[in-house]
Amino acid sequence: QVQLVESGGGLVQAGGSLRLSCAASGRTFSSYVLGWFRQAPGKEREFVAAISWSGDSTYYLDSVKGRFTIFRDNAKNTVYLQMNSLTPEDTAVYYCAAGSIFGSRSIKGYAYWGQGTQVTVSS
Secondary structure (H helix, E strand, O other): OOOEEEEOOEEEEOOOOEEEEEEEOOOOHHHOEEEEEEEOOOOOOEEEEEEOOOOOOEEEOHHHOOOEEEEEEOOOOEEEEEEOOOOHHHOEEEEEEEEOOOOOOOHHHEEEEOOOEEEEEEO
């Protein structure tokens, strides 16, 4: 099992940047695919980005491509989401998740979840 704790959220102006971090417990961190999801008020939780076990493969929600970057440091048991050129539409609670299937954009593909961190982008 793995426990996930996100940090780095906050309030930022449109056009600004934030870096989210997700620290994981457990000695099998490198065996998990890691993803970031987000949930805006009144909306379903949606996939944002994911990264493979080794970190050499990533994929993104179309609307964040070129703005967001997911990367991981297996030595530190941490996955990151660098978010640039933020817009008010990016406002949401961001969740880190761990799973075993690379390629899943569904919440069902991830077994472990963090508690979420709020990102608010003002116009």
